[in-house]
Every structure is written in C-alpha cells, then in structure tokens.
Amino acid sequence: TSEVWVNKSAGEESLGVCPETPPNLLGPFQVELETVRTLEDVRKQVGPLLQVGGRYKPPDCISKQKVAVIIPFRNRHENLTHWLYYLHPFLQRQQLDYGVYVINQDGDGTFNRAKLMNIGYAEALKEDDYNCFLFSDVDLVPLDDRNLYRCFSNPRHLSVAVDKFDYKLPYEKIFGGVTALTKEQFLTVNGFSNTFWGWGGEDDDLYNRVMLRIKAISRPYAVIGRYKMIKHERDPHNDQNLNNVKKLKETTNTLDQDGLSSLNYTVIDITKNMLFTFITVDVHVPM
Numbered sequence: 683t684s685e686v687w688v689n690k691s692a693g694e695e696s697l698g699v700c701p702e703t704p705p706n707l708l709g710p711f712q713v714e715l716e717t718v719r720t721l722e723d724v725r726k727q728v729g730p731l732l733q734v735g736g737r738y739k740p741p742d743c744i745s746k747q748k749v750a751v752i753i754p755f756r757n758r759h760e761n762l763t764h765w766l767y768y769l770h771p772f773l774q775r776q777q778l779d780y781g782v783y784v785i786n787q788d789g790d791g792t793f794n795r796a797k798l799m800n801i802g803y804a805e806a807l808k809e810d811d812y813n814c815f816l817f818s819d820v821d822l823v824p825l826d827d828r829n830l831y832r833c834f835s836n837p838r839h840l841s842v843a844v845d846k847f848d849y850k851l852p853y854e855k856i857f858g859g860v861t862a863l864t865k866e867q868f869l870t871v872n873g874f875s876n877t878f879w880g881w882g883g884e885d886d887d888l889y890n891r892v893m894l895r896i897k898a899i900s901r902p903y904a905v906i907g908r909y910k911m912i913k914h915e916r917d918p919h920n921d922q923n924l925n926n927v928k929k930l931k932e933t934t935n936t937l938d939q940d941g942l943s944s945l946n947y948t949v950i951d952i953t954k955n956m957l958f959t960f961i962t963v964d965v966h967v968p969m
C-alpha cells in the first residue's frame with residue numbers, strides 16, 4: 683500500500699499553487715505584425731503542452747483561477763492568427779490555466795460584440811468550471827506580459843494604453859478592448875446587454891453595469907497595459923449605431939431584464955482546433 687501512496691503523491695496532487703508573480707515573464711517584448719503567418723506557423727511555435735481546443739495548464743504548478751478567454755469574431759482570420767501567435771506564449775508565461783473560445787457570428791447580419799461575449803461565457807461554462815472570464819477583441823496584442831490575464835477583486839480593464847489612442851485612455855470611463863471579470867462579478871452585472879447591435883456603446887453599457895452593481899474597476903499601470911491594435915477599417919455590417927448612445931442612459935432600468943438572464947441564441951457548429959475552440963452561432967439578428 684505504501685507504494686501506491688508514493689505514486690499518488692508524485693502525481694498532480696503534489697504540485698504547489700502557482701506563485702503570485704509568475705517567475706518567467708519578459709516584461710515588454712517586441713510585437714511585429716508585418717510577417718504573414720499561418721495557423722501552421724503558430725502551431726509549431728506554441729509548444730507541446732497545448733491541448734485540443736486551445737486548452738492549457740501549467741505543468742509545474744496549480745493555477746488558482748481557470749480562465750476562459752473569449753474573442754468576439756467574424757471574418758478576421760488574419761488578426762486571429764497574429765493574436766494566437768503572441769497570446770499563447772504570453773498566457774503560458776503567465777502560468778495560466780486557460781482555454782481560448784472564438785465566438786463566430788454566423789451570416790452577415792448586424793454584428794453584436796456584446797452578445798457574442800455572453801454566448802462565450804455560457805458555452806465555456808458548458809465545458810469546464812471556469813471562474814474567470816477574459817474578454818478580448820481579436821485585434822489587440824499586448825506588449826508587456828506583466829499585464830496579467832486573470833481576474834482581480836474588481837472588474838478589470840486591461841487595454842489602458844493602445845497605440846491607436848496614443849497609448850492613453852481616450853476617456854476615463856472607457857471599458858472596451860480587453861476586460862476581465864470573475865464569474866461572480868459577471869453574474870452580478872447580468873453580463874453584457876444583448877441589444878447593442880452594430881458598433882459602439884456596448885462597452886460603456888458594461889461600465890455602467892459595473893458601476894451600478896460593483897462600484898469600482900481596476901486597471902494595470904499604463905506602462906504595463908500597453909497594446910498594439912492590428913490595423914483595420916470598420917467592418918461591413920458593423921456600422922456605428924447612434925441608437926446605442928441613447929440606450930446608455932437606460933442601463934439602470936434595463937440591467938435586470940437584458941443580459942445573461944435573457945440570452946438566447948443557436949449554436950450552429952463547434953470545431954476544436956489545436957489552438958482554439960471555434961463556436962459558430964446564430965445571434966438572432968432582429969429583422
């Protein structure tokens with residue numbers, strides 16, 4: 683019997699909790715987006731420890747959080763390849779236990795970034811007991827790995843210094859780009875609104891929800907929270923929607939009815955790739 687015991691203690695149970703500060707971070711690192719990359723290039727580069735569906739656990743310690751990385755997506759394959767090329771090694775250097783979920787809006791109806799985030803939350807939870815949700819645009823590549831992709835005691839806005847905005851917050855309350863909320867925080871605000879169709883406002887609505895229910899956010903220092911946004915034009919079927927600006931005055935009245943509690947959609951396909959889980963969904967675009 684002692685032999686069995688020894689085998690067991692040499693297994694996973696004997697690993698310690700990962701240190702608060704990951705030991706092998708680079709700090710600032712070079713990001714170069716001119717090279718044409720393929721998913722094959724990325725696969726060669728990310729190391730052998732990645733598991734199907736873009737799942738990873740650090741080999742040498744137990745991570746306290748399980749992070750679902752959620753990316754809203756439609757027809758941005760080149761951006762996604764760059765994102766994966768830089769982010770998989772980045773997340774692994776941070777010793778995260780994570781999975782990457784790309785939520786692909788089917789069809790060419792009006793885009794709905796926020797609803798795709800809610801769907802990512804719901805679908806990731808069907809697969810594993812994630813307790814932290816990291817929401818990221820597909821075009822934002824971080825420039826410093828001290829910017830930890832995990833959850834904090836308040837909802838966190840991570841993309842504080844984006845090159846496109848001159849490495850400054852364009853306005854104090856911005857909550858777009860990359861954010862992280864624990865499962866509990868996300869439930870407390872009833873997730874994102876499902877009703878922001880087209881470009882703009884959905885991130886400010888989430889900010890309103892957080893301020894109404896949790897009353898505080900956190901951010902990394904601007905020297906650490908630096909990003910490149912991969913250059914792009916406004917996509918087709920994602921025009922600015924001025925109605926969204928009006929809706930921002932209503933968050934306090936709509937929060938309870940509009941969000942995770944009212945989410946409905948249809949999953950069309952789930953494909954597991956080595957680098958990510960790709961979930962194609964019908965978001966029920968209104969006629």
Ligand code: UD2
Nearest residue numbers: 754755756758793795819820821858859881882885917920
């Ligand atoms: C800003 C925000 C973004 C969001 C948006 C308003 C920052 C840094 N970014 O980004 O978070 O609030 O304004 O809606 O604050 N996408 C597709 N295909 C499409 C359309 C959009 O994949 O056809 C996804 C993709 O992940 C993209 C994201 O939606 O990065 C946001 O769209 P964007 O990049 O066009 O918006 P942008 O850069 O103005």
Ligand code: MN
Nearest residue numbers: 819821911914
């Ligand atoms: Mn963008």
